[in-house]
Amino acid sequence: MRIELRDIRKYFGPVKANDGISLVLEGGRIYGLLGENGAGKSTLMKILSGYQPPDSGDILFDDQVQNFSSPKVALGKGVGMLYQDPLDVPPFTVNDNYLLGRDNRVVLDYKSAIQELQEMTSRFSFELDLQSNIEDLSLGERQQLELARLLVGGAQVLILDEPTTGISAEQKDVLFDSIRKLAFEEGKTVILVSHKLEEVQELCGEGMVLQKGKLVGKTELPCPNEKLVEMMFGQVPERGERTEFPLGQPVLGLVDLHVTTYRLSIRDVDLTLQQGEVFGLAGLEGSGQRILLQACAGLLHPDHGKILLSGQDVTGLQYHRMQDKGVGYAAAGRLEEGLIEGLTLAEHVELAKPKHRFFIDRSQLNTTTESKIDQFQIVGRPDSTADELSGGNQQRLLFALLREKLKLILLEHPTRGLDVRSSNWIWDQLYQRREDGTAILFMSADLDEIFERSDRIAVFSGGVMSRVLETKNTSVDEIGHLIGGQA
Amino acid sequence: MDSSPLVLTLASIILASTPLIIAVCGEILTERSGIVNLSLDGTMLMSAMTGFVVAFETDNVWLGFLGAMGVGAFFAFIVAFGSIRLRQSQFAIGFVLTLLGDDLSAFLGQNYTRIPGPVVQHYAIPILKDIPIIGPIFFNQNVIVYFAYILVFVTWFWLFRTQPGLRLRSAGDRPEAGFARGVGINFQRYLYTIIGGGLVGVAGASYSLNIKIGWAEGLTRGFGWIALAIVIFGGWSPIRGMFGALLFGATKALATYLQRTFPEVSVVAFNAIPWVLMILVLLLVGSDFTERVITVAPKSLRRPLQRFLKISPPQALGSTFVED
Numbered sequence: 176m177r178i179e180l181r182d183i184r185k186y187f188g189p190v191k192a193n194d195g196i197s198l199v200l201e202g203g204r205i206y207g208l209l210g211e212n213g214a215g216k217s218t219l220m221k222i223l224s225g226y227q228p229p230d231s232g233d234i235l236f237d238d239q240v241q242n243f244s245s246p247k248v249a250l251g252k253g254v255g256m257l258y259q260d261p262l263d264v265p266p267f268t269v270n271d272n273y274l275l276g277r278d279n280r281v282v283l284d285y286k287s288a289i290q291e292l293q294e295m296t297s298r299f300s301f302e303l304d305l306q307s308n309i310e311d312l313s314l315g316e317r318q319q320l321e322l323a324r325l326l327v328g329g330a331q332v333l334i335l336d337e338p339t340t341g342i343s344a345e346q347k348d349v350l351f352d353s354i355r356k357l358a359f360e361e362g363k364t365v366i367l368v369s370h371k372l373e374e375v376q377e378l379c380g381e382g383m384v385l386q387k388g389k390l391v392g393k394t395e396l397p398c399p400n401e402k403l404v405e406m407m408f409g410q411v412p413e414r415g416e417r418t419e420f421p422l423g424q425p426v427l428g429l430v431d432l433h434v435t436t437y438r439l440s441i442r443d444v445d446l447t448l449q450q451g452e453v454f455g456l457a458g459l460e461g462s463g464q465r466i467l468l469q470a471c472a473g474l475l476h477p478d479h480g481k482i483l484l485s486g487q488d489v490t491g492l493q494y495h496r497m498q499d500k501g502v503g504y505a506a507a508g509r510l511e512e513g514l515i516e517g518l519t520l521a522e523h524v525e526l527a528k529p530k531h532r533f534f535i536d537r538s539q540l541n542t543t544t545e546s547k548i549d550q551f552q553i554v555g556r557p558d559s560t561a562d563e564l565s566g567g568n569q570q571r572l573l574f575a576l577l578r579e580k581l582k583l584i585l586l587e588h589p590t591r592g593l594d595v596r597s598s599n600w601i602w603d604q605l606y607q608r609r610e611d612g613t614a615i616l617f618m619s620a621d622l623d624e625i626f627e628r629s630d631r632i633a634v635f636s637g638g639v640m641s642r643v644l645e646t647k648n649t650s651v652d653e654i655g656h657l658i659g660g661q662a
Numbered sequence: 663m664d665s666s667p668l669v670l671t672l673a674s675i676i677l678a679s680t681p682l683i684i685a686v687c688g689e690i691l692t693e694r695s696g697i698v699n700l701s702l703d704g705t706m707l708m709s710a711m712t713g714f715v716v717a718f719e720t721d722n723v724w725l726g727f728l729g730a731m732g733v734g735a736f737f738a739f740i741v742a743f744g745s746i747r748l749r750q751s752q753f754a755i756g757f758v759l760t761l762l763g764d765d766l767s768a769f770l771g772q773n774y775t776r777i778p779g780p781v782v783q784h785y786a787i788p789i790l791k792d793i794p795i796i797g798p799i800f801f802n803q804n805v806i807v808y809f810a811y812i813l814v815f816v817t818w819f820w821l822f823r824t825q826p827g828l829r830l831r832s833a834g835d836r837p838e839a840g841f842a843r844g845v846g847i848n849f850q851r852y853l854y855t856i857i858g859g860g861l862v863g864v865a866g867a868s869y870s871l872n873i874k875i876g877w878a879e880g881l882t883r884g885f886g887w888i889a890l891a892i893v894i895f896g897g898w899s900p901i902r903g904m905f906g907a908l909l910f911g912a913t914k915a916l917a918t919y920l921q922r923t924f925p926e927v928s929v930v931a932f933n934a935i936p937w938v939l940m941i942l943v944l945l946l947v948g949s950d951f952t953e954r955v956i957t958v959a960p961k962s963l964r965r966p967l968q969r970f971l972k973i974s975p976p977q978a979l980g981s982t983f984v985e986d
Contacts, residue, residue, distance in 0.1 A: 226842075247844030262839040264832050266977065275828040276843025282824055306965070 176202050176236055176253060176331045178223075178364060183232035185218050192218040193229070194388035202331070203362040205354060207369065207379035207396060209407055215388040216368050220334050223366075224256035225249030247276065255330030259337040261317040265310035272309050273324055295323035299353040314460075315346030322353065332364045333357065339374060340592065341620065343459045344658065351378055372400050373623070404595065420606075422630075423450030426582050426614040427471065428483035434470045435478050441466050441638045444480070448583070450612035453605075455629030455646075457622060458658055462635040464618035465507075468585045471616065472504040473497035485582060499529070501582035507591065509569040513576075514561040520544055520572060521557040527576040551575040552600070567597045574604060584608065586617035590624060602628055622651060634658055665798070671915055672799045676807060678873060679911035681706075681865040681882075683810045685889040686896065686903040687817045688734075688861025694821060694898060695854040696834035696847075696978045697742060700756025703886025704763020705737040705859060706866035711771035713867025714877040718779040723871050726780070730867030731860040737763065738859020742852045749982055760886065768879040775878050782806055782872045806868045813861070817900040830854055834976030837983040847983045865889070895940055897973035909943075910936050947971050 178200040185193040192215045200206060210216045221227045223234065225243030234241045236252065243249040246256070263272050270288050277288075289305060296303050301319040309317060318338060325333065335354070339347045355378070357363045369375050375382060376397040384392040384406040392406035425447050432444040441463040448454055456464040469475040471482065473494040482490045484500055492500070506512035514523065521544040525535055544557040551571045555564050564572060570593060577584065584605070590598035605615055619625050625632055626646060634641040634657035641657045685702060692699045699705075709730035717726025737759055745752035782804045790801040800811075821827040832840030833850040841847050869882045892910065896903030917932035946952060956967050 245844060246842040262836075262842045264836040264839050266835050266974065267828075267831070271828055274825065275832050275840065276845055278825070280825055283828070 176364065177238075178332060179233075179235040179238075180219075180223065181233040181235065183219065183222060183229045183234075185215075185222060185227065185229050191388045193222070193232075195232075196385070196388070196390050198383065198390065200332070200364050200366070202364050203358055204381065205358045205365045205367060205379045207367050207375035207382040208385065209369070209372075209375060209382055209403060210385035214385040214407075216385055217336065218388075219385070220256060220336060220366070220368060223249075223332075224254050224334055226256075250325065250328045250330060253329055253331035254334070255325030255328060255332070256334040257318060257321050257325065257336065257338060259340055261314070261321040263309050263317055263321060265308070267309055269303070269305045269307060269309060269312075269320065272320065277328075291327055292320075292323060295327060299323075299356070300349060301353075313342070313346075315342035315350075318342065318350070319346075322350075326357075330363070332366070334366045334368065336368045337592075338367070339369070339371065341460060344655075354378060371621075372403055375403070376400070407595075420451045420609055420630075422452050423612050424485070425483075426450050426452075426485055426612070427616070428481070428486070429467075429471070430481040430483065432467075432470065432480035432482065433478045434466050434475050436466055436475065439463055439466065439638050441470075441635075441640065444640050446633070446640075446643070448614040448616060450614055451609040453609075453615045453628055453630050454617070455625035455632045456616070456618040456635060457625050457632060457654055458618075458635035460620060463638040463640070464635045465587060466638075467635070467640070468504070468587060468616065468618060471583070472502060472585050474504070498578065501578075501580070502585065503577040503581045503583070504585045505573050505577065505587065505589065507587035509566070509573060513573045514569060516562045517560055519558045519560050520548065520553070520555055523561065523572065523576055527578070529578060547575045551604070567593050570597070570601065574601065580611055581608070581613050584613055584615045584617075586615065588619055588621075589617055591620070598624070622654065625654075626651070669795060669798050673802065675908065675911040675915050676799060677803060678914070679907045680807050680810045681868045681873065682885065682889055682892060682907040682910065683904050684806075684813060684868065685862045685865035685886070686892050686907055687810075687813050687900050688858040688865065689889060689893045690858075690896070690898055690900055690903055691817060691821075691830070691854045691861070692738070692858030693893060693979060694834045694976055695830050695851045696837065696976060696981065696983070697745060697851050697855045698752055698756065698980050699738050699741050699855060699858060699862070700753055700890070701737050701741060701759035701763065701886075702756075702862055702889050703883065704760035704767075705734050705862050706763075706869070706882045706886045706889075707767040707880070708737065708763040709733045709863035709866030710870040710882045711767040711774070711877055713863075714779055714870035715771060715774050717867075717871055718774060718777070721780055723780045723782050726871055727864055727867050730863040732863065734863020734866065735856045735860040738855045738862070739852075741859075742855040745982065746848050746851055752980060764880070764883065771877050771879070776876060779876060780871065781875050782868070804872065806864075806872055809864075814900045814904045821900070831976070833983075834978055837978050837981075841983070851983075862886075862889075891940070894973075894975075895944060898975060902970075906940070909939070913939050944973075947973065 180196060180198040183193050183196045196215070196219060208216050208220070218227070222229045225246040225248055228243070234243070241252055243252070264275065267275070269292070270285055273292055274283050274288050292305055296319070299319070301323070303312070303316055303319060338350060342350070354365050358365045367375060367379055379396045382394050382396045382398070382403060383390060384403065386407065394402060394406070427446070427448040429444050429446040432441070434441050439461065444467060456467065458464050466475060470477055473492050473496065476491055481488055484502065489497065489500055494504070518526070521540050524544045524547060525540055541557050548555065548557070551574060553564070553568050553571045553575065555568055561569060561572065589605070590601055593601070608615070629646050632644045632646055632649065632654065634654055636658060644653070685706065689699060689702060712733045713726040713730035716729035717723045740759060741752055741755050744750045744755040784804050787801040787808070791797045793801070821831060829840060829845045830850050832845055833847045837847040866882060869885070870877050874881055888910065892903055892906040896906040913936040917935050921929055921932045952971060956964055956971070959967055
């Protein structure tokens with residue numbers, strides 16, 4: 176099927192999310208759609224998949240104008256979109272979720288549902304427990320189910336929105352294999368929306384770059400990364416230079432640490448971090464990195480072992496006491512764990528202060544907030560609420576709320592979902608903190624980030640921490656082995 | 663044997679629990695679609711009054727039920743319209759309707775208080791009524807009671823075994839996903855709020871036409887809140903909700919019995935028994951102890967057991983959904 180987008184426009188108030196985009200997509204090809212945060216990728220894909228109508232412009236399939244009034248209609252015409260956060264119903268069983276909206280018969284036909292699902296999953300070698308509830312599946316498995324549902328629903332065009340965020344490397348390989356199969360063997364059109372240039376290069380045959388709502392470039396892939404980055408940003412952004420930083424006194428000491436949670440336990444962790452050191456934790460999601468960070472923050476308590484902060488035993492202290500001792504923690508779920516949806520920026524700043532008074536000094540608070548907004552380049556006003564901010568700005572706010580002069584900063588996925596420029600900016604801020612003797616312990620699913628930013632690296636696999644590696648003496652291969660659980 | 667005090671007591675517990683079972687099924691349908699109809703207490707009073715007045719004036723109980731159903735559906739419509747269309751707080755609307763229903767029913771029904779009127783006729787089911795013990799308890803009742811049995815099963819089947827049930831639940835659990843698959847989320851919410859309200863109306867009328875026959879100011883006061891509590895207690899499942907309502911009825915009967923046995927203890931103390939029991943059961947069901955018990959169970963039973971015991975509200979309960 177040949178798809179043509181003609182002069183698509185979509186404005187949200189003064190924001191031109193899509194400002195006259197025209198594209199042609201052929202069957203049997205994999206396209207990469209690239210662009211900075213807010214470049215208009217999501218809007219364009221939502222229009223193509225029937226979630227939003229365009230203000231003007233046409234969608235043509237084989238030269239026939241289409242009018243999508245809803246995602247269901249779009250899927251009926253062959254366009255399916257796989258969201259970063261799969262659009263399924265977590266409390267449902269796999270079968271119920273699959274059958275929802277499938278047809279108009281009143282009584283559910285489980286038999287054929289199971290059959291269809293089994294056929295699909297074996298065709299793409301997905302390994303799924305069809306008896307479980309959606310909420311018990313991993314993100315990768317939920318994605319596979321959505322994919323199966325879209326394909327059975329008749330999708331000829333598949334849109335994948337950041338599909339590799341939060342899934343394991345193994346699941347990613349399975350996903351990429353199925354995408355190739357769909358495009359090259361079955362002639363489907365695949366559009367991959369991604370931040371990760373490596374993935375786009377690996378998978379796609381053609382890259383399309385959006386900038387400020389306009390299509391600014393097209394290129395055959397693979398091509399040099401610099402070329403794509405230049406199209407996305409107009410210029411190659413300065414990558415944060417890794418300078419040698421002289422390390423100081425030990426800040427964090429972990430001695431034979433054991434932490435048990437109901438899902439997973441970590442054992443025998445011994446580690447020392449020095450002032451100014453950046454330490455990266457790699458591993459699949461849920462291998463124990465997060466437990467270690469939470470233990471260091473005082474959010475989880477060890478069964479035995481010791482946590483030392485500048486030589487002082489802080490084992491068993493609660494988070495707010497750890498904060499007073501100079502530990503800062505920025506969780507991955509920005510709106511879930513880090514920020515409070517309905518509160519304004521100013522109110523966040525007030526809450527994050529180490530000392531509270533009963534009455535709030537409004538004018539002083541506004542001044543402090545303004546200066547934080549300035550310093551952290553947050554696009555927002557003191558009276559904007561946290562949920563009004565974009566993802567990148569929420570992350571900036573999270574960093575703005577970390578206290579000054581910390582001994583130790585703990586970070587989960589510090590730049591997840593951010594574009595290259597915002598990531599660099601965040602790391603520049605973090606590097607500046609090293610001047611105060613702050614040590615940084617972070618986890619990330621992005622290996623490039625771990626390599627580029629850390630002085631030393633450790634890998635978690637099934638709750639066991641690997642030996643500590645010097646970044647300059649290790650390789651992606653070695654880390655890959657360790658992530659897979661091979662020593 | 664068939665008319666032993668125990669059998670008679672059990673039969674009366676079933677009868678007394680009927681309106682609660684009906685109201686609980688109605689509210690479960692509503693809440694599963696994502697809307698909380700908090701007006702139950704007021705709706706029940708209004709429909710109990712309307713049911714009696716209509717039945718009295720027309721001398722037909724079924725027209726009474728029909729009228730009550732209409733009033734229940736109308737109150738529910740106000741909740742749905744206010745929260746979906748006008749985007750106001752459904753809790754505030756429901757609460758105000760509760761207060762309104764209380765006073766309005768007292769005002770409109772003032773000329774009909776404490777007068778005799780038509781009642782639902784007793785109807786024993788042939789053959790079934792002759793089963794020893796079970797017959798006299800379950801099948802020597804009236805049509806409203808039988809309707810409640812069927813309603814529990816139909817509600818359960820509708821929710822968990824049909825395509826319309828999936829659509830309804832998707833509106834309450836993840837409206838975005840339902841919308842993506844062609845479910846009209848707000849249509850579902852209107853529909854099941856109104857149906858649920860209609861059922862609550864039937865429940866109200868089954869007090870004034872069946873259990874506490876006649877009309878008096880505040881006749882059913884409190885029962886709406888009890889139904890709302892049982893919905894939560896029952897984990898939004900009609901089967902468990904039915905058990906909740908029966909448990910409530912049974913403890914009430916127990917309280918009456920104890921009261922007679924220990925006349926020196928204050929009545930108020932016995933009235934608290936059902937609530938204490940409910941809280942204990944809720945605590946027990948959600949505790950580590952139960953989790954451990956489940957792990958001892960044979961593997962094939964574990965998942966069904968966990969599903970049965972799990973209590974989680976519809977995840978989008980009380981939220982508004984805007985279709986793009």
